[in-house]
Amino acid sequence: MEIFDALMAGFATAISPANLLWALVGCALGTAVGVLPGIGPAVAVAMLLPITSKVDMTASMIFFAGIYYGAMYGGSTTSILLNTPGETASMVTAMEGNKMAKSGRAGAALATAAIGSFVAGTVATVVVTLFAPSVAEFAVKLGPPEYFMLMVLAFTTVSAVLGQSSLRGMTALFVGLALGCVGMDQISGAARYTGGKMELLDGIDIVLVAVGLFAVAEVLYAALYEGKVEESQNKLTRVYMTARDWKRSVPAWLRGTLIGPPGAPRSRPS
Amino acid sequence: MSELAPSSDPAAADAGSVPSPFWQAAVGAAVVLVAAGMAFGALKIPGDAGYGGVGPNFLPWVCAAVLGLCGVLLIREALTGGYRQAADPGGAPRAALGPFAWVTAGLLLNAALIVELGFILGCTLCYALAVQGLRRANGQTGRLAPRALAVDVLTGLAISAPVFWLFTQFLAINLPGLTDTGWL
Numbered sequence: 069m070e071i072f073d074a075l076m077a078g079f080a081t082a083i084s085p086a087n088l089l090w091a092l093v094g095c096a097l098g099t100a101v102g103v104l105p106g107i108g109p110a111v112a113v114a115m116l117l118p119i120t121s122k123v124d125m126t127a128s129m130i131f132f133a134g135i136y137y138g139a140m141y142g143g144s145t146t147s148i149l150l151n152t153p154g155e156t157a158s159m160v161t162a163m164e165g166n167k168m169a170k171s172g173r174a175g176a177a178l179a180t181a182a183i184g185s186f187v188a189g190t191v192a193t194v195v196v197t198l199f200a201p202s203v204a205e206f207a208v209k210l211g212p213p214e215y216f217m218l219m220v221l222a223f224t225t226v227s228a229v230l231g232q233s234s235l236r237g238m239t240a241l242f243v244g245l246a247l248g249c250v251g252m253d254q255i256s257g258a259a260r261y262t263g264g265k266m267e268l269l270d271g272i273d274i275v276l277v278a279v280g281l282f283a284v285a286e287v288l289y290a291a292l293y294e295g296k297v298e299e300s301q302n303k304l305t306r307v308y309m310t311a312r313d314w315k316r317s318v319p320a321w322l323r324g325t326l327i328g329p330p331g332a333p334r335s336r337p338s
Numbered sequence: 339m340s341e342l343a344p345s346s347d348p349a350a351a352d353a354g355s356v357p358s359p360f361w362q363a364a365v366g367a368a369v370v371l372v373a374a375g376m377a378f379g380a381l382k383i384p385g386d387a388g389y390g391g392v393g394p395n396f397l398p399w400v401c402a403a404v405l406g407l408c409g410v411l412l413i414r415e416a417l418t419g420g421y422r423q424a425a426d427p428g429g430a431p432r433a434a435l436g437p438f439a440w441v442t443a444g445l446l447l448n449a450a451l452i453v454e455l456g457f458i459l460g461c462t463l464c465y466a467l468a469v470q471g472l473r474r475a476n477g478q479t480g481r482l483a484p485r486a487l488a489v490d491v492l493t494g495l496a497i498s499a500p501v502f503w504l505f506t507q508f509l510a511i512n513l514p515g516l517t518d519t520g521w522l
Binding site: 104115232233236238242243249253255256260261284287288289290295 | 369388409412422434435437438472474475476510
């Protein structure tokens with residue numbers, strides 16, 4: 069019950085008008101910054117850290133939470149409208165959301181991303197608060213074998229889910245792993261495939277790969293093959309989600325909410 | 339990549355812009371080449387296994403082996419009736435290499451000159467060249483007319499300058515500039 073009381077006290081503090089205003093300002097600022105490729109939530113918070121010296125502590129924590137969630141969401145806007153994901157998390161949004169935008173349903177895509185973000189973010193925060201102590205106990209028991217199995221699971225799902233040919237899926241997966249090999253090995257510190265270039269020691273940034281694959285490739289393909297294609301305006305038919313959109317979105321939000329909280333480690337192949 | 343290369347086989351024109359088996363096999367060969375490159379590079383990586391049991395050259399070798407296998411299988415698929423379940427990517431059956439060259443030149447020049455020219459001018463140059471390419475792809479005339487050029491350059495400036503100022507002035511992130519003022 070102690071945790072529950074603490075959670076309620078937290079909500080009571082957060083719900084004061086001034087703090088809600090800080091959350092709003094943080095969300096707006098975070099979304100604006102999150103739209104830029106390469107500036108993820110963590111970087112956005114780090115850049116705006118100096119503001120804590122001007123604001124009281126609770127308000128600045130709320131402000132930062134707003135920035136963090138705003139930046140997490142901001143990446144989805146460019147993914148949906150421009151097919152240019154700003155960070156890892158919004159790559160899947162680019163795959164599905166951009167298709168929706170191209171068929172005139174950008175409004176619905178942006179809406180489902182926003183509402184899904186809100187629902188999953190809110191529920192996940194409560195879940196994490198309630199279960200963090202026990203989950204933390206479990207998490208420290210996970211060792212290298214468990215992480216290895218998680219990676220194997222991730223690889224099999226990637227090659228099975230993406231595309232129709234598992235052979236081409238596997239090829240793409242291992243080309244990606246090969247790119248991930250460039251740089252300093254995280255365990256031994258040995259340089260791999262750097263060719264003596266200091267810049268490559270950091271590895272190849274995921275943002276570079278994402279922008280290259282989604283944005284640059286799109287332009288090159290348009291120049292190569294789609295110049296003569298009759299252009300059509302993808303008319304934005306409506307901004308609101310239909311009953312069918314809601315029906316299709318709710319299960320996806322719930323799945324995301326369930327999968328999100330355990331917090332899969334963002335580890336790189338090493 | 340070679341997957342985007344034009345299909346020289348007239349029979350392949352029926353299949354939309356899916357590349358001909360020759361180019362599909364070329365993609366497989368490229369994958370084999372990447373695998374060979376990985377293996378060659380892996381020779382130079384130390385293999386001392388620490389407490390982890392595998393050394394830093396383990397994953398590169400795995401990648402090289404799997405990519406080599408995938409490349410061979412891709413070539414086999416290409417030679418025995420083409421890729422399975424190849425979806426038509428849409429677009430024209432033949433690639434327009436001229437526009438492609440313009441867009442690529444824009445990208446490469448931007449990458450090569452951004453440190454000297456600065457972000458704004460570099461990106462404007464990239465934009466102007468890429469738009470030239472896309473105008474050519476579209477078959478537009480009067481592409482190099484002074485008015486069209488001026489519109490392109492001004493649009494490029496109008497896009498890149500605010501982005502540059504947002505980074506340098508608002509977020510205090512250093513981007514390469516022509517001057518050290520943070521405004522150009």
